[in-house]
Amino acid sequence: MYAVIMAGGRGTRFWPRSRKKHPKQLLNIIGEKTILEQTVDRIRPLCPWERIYVVTEKDQAPQIRDLLPDLPEDQLLIEPLGKNTAPCIGLAARLLAERDPEAVMAVLPADHYIAREPDFHRVLTAAGEAARSGDYLITIGITPTFPETGYGYIEKGPNQALPGSYPVWAVRAFHEKPDRARAETMLAAGGFFWNSGMFIWTAAAILKKMAHVTPDLFREIQGLPGTLRHPEWGPALLKAYERMEDISIDYAVMEKADNVLMLEGDFGWNDVGSWEAVYQLAPKDAQGNCLQGPTVALDSTGCLVFSPRKTVALLGVQDLVVVETPDALLICPRERSQEVKKIVEVLEKKGEISLL
Amino acid sequence: MYAVIMAGGRGTRFWPRSRKKHPKQLLNIIGEKTILEQTVDRIRPLCPWERIYVVTEKDQAPQIRDLLPDLPEDQLLIEPLGKNTAPCIGLAARLLAERDPEAVMAVLPADHYIAREPDFHRVLTAAGEAARSGDYLITIGITPTFPETGYGYIEKGPNQALPGSYPVWAVRAFHEKPDRARAETMLAAGGFFWNSGMFIWTAAAILKKMAHVTPDLFREIQGLPGTLRHPEWGPALLKAYERMEDISIDYAVMEKADNVLMLEGDFGWNDVGSWEAVYQLAPKDAQGNCLQGPTVALDSTGCLVFSPRKTVALLGVQDLVVVETPDALLICPRERSQEVKKIVEVLEKKGEISLL
Numbered sequence: 239m240y241a242v243i244m245a246g247g248r249g250t251r252f253w254p255r256s257r258k259k260h261p262k263q264l265l266n267i268i269g270e271k272t273i274l275e276q277t278v279d280r281i282r283p284l285c286p287w288e289r290i291y292v293v294t295e296k297d298q299a300p301q302i303r304d305l306l307p308d309l310p311e312d313q314l315l316i317e318p319l320g321k322n323t324a325p326c327i328g329l330a331a332r333l334l335a336e337r338d339p340e341a342v343m344a345v346l347p348a349d350h351y352i353a354r355e356p357d358f359h360r361v362l363t364a365a366g367e368a369a370r371s372g373d374y375l376i377t378i379g380i381t382p383t384f385p386e387t388g389y390g391y392i393e394k395g396p397n398q399a400l401p402g403s404y405p406v407w408a409v410r411a412f413h414e415k416p417d418r419a420r421a422e423t424m425l426a427a428g429g430f431f432w433n434s435g436m437f438i439w440t441a442a443a444i445l446k447k448m449a450h451v452t453p454d455l456f457r458e459i460q461g462l463p464g465t466l467r468h469p470e471w472g473p474a475l476l477k478a479y480e481r482m483e484d485i486s487i488d489y490a491v492m493e494k495a496d497n498v499l500m501l502e503g504d505f506g507w508n509d510v511g512s513w514e515a516v517y518q519l520a521p522k523d524a525q526g527n528c529l530q531g532p533t534v535a536l537d538s539t540g541c542l543v544f545s546p547r548k549t550v551a552l553l554g555v556q557d558l559v560v561v562e563t564p565d566a567l568l569i570c571p572r573e574r575s576q577e578v579k580k581i582v583e584v585l586e587k588k589g590e591i592s593l594l
Numbered sequence: 595m596y597a598v599i600m601a602g603g604r605g606t607r608f609w610p611r612s613r614k615k616h617p618k619q620l621l622n623i624i625g626e627k628t629i630l631e632q633t634v635d636r637i638r639p640l641c642p643w644e645r646i647y648v649v650t651e652k653d654q655a656p657q658i659r660d661l662l663p664d665l666p667e668d669q670l671l672i673e674p675l676g677k678n679t680a681p682c683i684g685l686a687a688r689l690l691a692e693r694d695p696e697a698v699m700a701v702l703p704a705d706h707y708i709a710r711e712p713d714f715h716r717v718l719t720a721a722g723e724a725a726r727s728g729d730y731l732i733t734i735g736i737t738p739t740f741p742e743t744g745y746g747y748i749e750k751g752p753n754q755a756l757p758g759s760y761p762v763w764a765v766r767a768f769h770e771k772p773d774r775a776r777a778e779t780m781l782a783a784g785g786f787f788w789n790s791g792m793f794i795w796t797a798a799a800i801l802k803k804m805a806h807v808t809p810d811l812f813r814e815i816q817g818l819p820g821t822l823r824h825p826e827w828g829p830a831l832l833k834a835y836e837r838m839e840d841i842s843i844d845y846a847v848m849e850k851a852d853n854v855l856m857l858e859g860d861f862g863w864n865d866v867g868s869w870e871a872v873y874q875l876a877p878k879d880a881q882g883n884c885l886q887g888p889t890v891a892l893d894s895t896g897c898l899v900f901s902p903r904k905t906v907a908l909l910g911v912q913d914l915v916v917v918e919t920p921d922a923l924l925i926c927p928r929e930r931s932q933e934v935k936k937i938v939e940v941l942e943k944k945g946e947i948s949l950l
Contacts, residue, residue, distance in 0.1 A: 534941065551609075551924045553926035558911075566907065567906045568907045580892055584892065585890065585907075
């Protein structure tokens with residue numbers, strides 16, 4: 239199995255720590271290593287370095303090379319433009335199919351958290367076995383634990399008689415992010431799973447399906463040289479990216495495909511979508527505070543404070559997020575941390591380039 | 595009239611801006627100038643530089659010399675130890691009586707705010723006239739505007755037939771800081787005034803009264819050389835301060851004296867006792883925010899933010915105090931800003947010398 243780690247996201251929701259050149263996956267907001275390093279560490283029991291690919295954008299490439307010195311040079315794929323996940327995945331599939339016509343690829347976002355790695359490995363291995371057995375597009379549906387409105391949902395269909403150590407299911411439908419009532423209904427009904435954005439298939443299978451359901455995109459992908467070492471690689475890639483549509487793999491392929499299967503994933507997955515998620519994942523003291531840095535908290539509870547150098551004194555505050563960086567400071571209630579991107583929008587409008 | 599400005603206070607309630615070596619009166623928390631400069635500017639229409647004395651402690655003296663270059667050198671009195679207001683006032687009275695046996699002195703805290711200076715000047719002038727007419731100890735009682743529990747109260751007695759343009763009243767009693775119910779009763783009853791800590795008397799009168807009600811203190815004061823230029827001044831002052839009791843003028847003299855009079859002061863007085871007071875005095879925007887520095891406030895109201903350099907982003911917070919300095923950051927609700935000194939106590943216990 240090959241791993242294709244998608245590491246192009248911007249992560250404005252982690253401002254002021256995340257910046258254009260320093261997005262979420264390059265931050266150590268969960269644990270000591272960056273989220274990207276944790277993602278690579280997590281997959282390495284299944285994939286040695288020779289079978290790990292990372293797709294990113296120009297601005298982040300130097301930092302990723304520094305973080306992952308063992309990643310072979312031509313397995314860091316640098317997109318000239320951000321065009322969402324369909325072109326990214328097509329690009330990786332094109333190169334993998336050329337290198338190994340029977341390659342099974344696991345597409346993994348760089349910026350998620352998984353608590354129980356052995357369970358994750360078992361599901362991923364089973365998905366690989368299923369993928370190898372036919373032209374299936376396999377996705378991991380996460381067993382939902384609460385009526386989350388921030389994720390898309392996958393509706394499970396009938397069980398499939400496929401090889402492998404885990405049950406494999408048909409997918410009846412993909413559902414967009416629901417409202418609260420709909421999310422509660424789905425959770426109560428059962429048979430609905432969070433769309434994790436993790437996919438497992440053979441490179442041949444995804445390319446074949448792309449040729450069918452998104453032929454323009456496929457044509458651009460297929461027209462690329464089969465290796466980064468080709469002298470025309472750079473210009474050809476740029477031309478293709480300029481022409482390709484900005485579209486997710488869900489819209490471009492998954493929702494149109496008739497060969498989508500699903501495995502259930504129950505391994506403590508979290509997409510780390512906001513400071514609130516970081517708070518939930520972090521160790522906390524008896525007052526429910528997670529204090530990263532020299533902090534004095536008096537009569538304060540439920541706060542997440544990141545301030546590695548400066549002493550922060552909290553007095554009589556509850557459930558706040560406080561994030562201190564050399565040039566900016568964020569203060570907001572934890573329950574509103576999904577809205578931090580609004581601050582980035584305001585700073586963009588004000589032309590505060592240095593803070594973006 | 596001579597002005598004696600008491601500038602020895604520590605002001606832990608303005609942490610992290612106030613520090614041991616940089617207390618409240620040396621901060622520009624109200625307006626562009628420091629509170630000490632504003633206090634001096636305010637008295638100068640009544641007292642030229644030759645009649646202004648400032649009493650402070652060793653640590654603050656260099657900064658005060660820088661702030662007040664026009665203050666004659668031997669009118670900056672440096673206490674070797676902080677011993678509260680009675681020794682401080684006794685020291686100034688001793689020197690003034692030597693310089694001018696008929697000196698009338700106005701004792702003024704360095705760290706208060708007064709909105710209506712012409713009214714203040716009129717009251718102070720009238721108090722000086724009354725003081726000059728006899729051995730009276732005159733205090734300014736501030737007309738209360740709400741049931742404040744943080745001040746002592748003065749209970750007004752009968753009107754006195756004294757020269758001057760303002761009515762002068764006897765003082766029936768001094769009352770300690772009341773609880774809320776008692777404060778409300780006093781406000782409703784009328785005839786009770788806030789003890790502002792401003793006093794007007796002749797140097798001779800206060801020394802005479804000290805000799806009577808606090809003879810030990812008086813003996814130390816009277817034993818000092820009559821001028822700073824005396825070769826033994828420094829050692830004599832230190833010896834006296836080591837022996838003198840740490841006691842306020844209220845306890846040592848005012849509450850024991852039978853010749854205390856009062857003028858009513860209604861000139862927008864504020865003792866600037868906390869960040870909340872700063873917020874109340876400061877100009878605010880349409881959202882009720884006072885934002886000092888580059889701040890983005892989304893859906894946030896009633897906040898006081900001091901951050902001259904760093905961009906502060908507030909999202910969805912109400913009535914917070916946020917004070918950012920190079921080495922420390924304070925976050926607390928405005929209504930709890932009286933408790934900021936607790937943070938200083940914790941830092942002291944932790945031995946965080948550099949933050950005190």
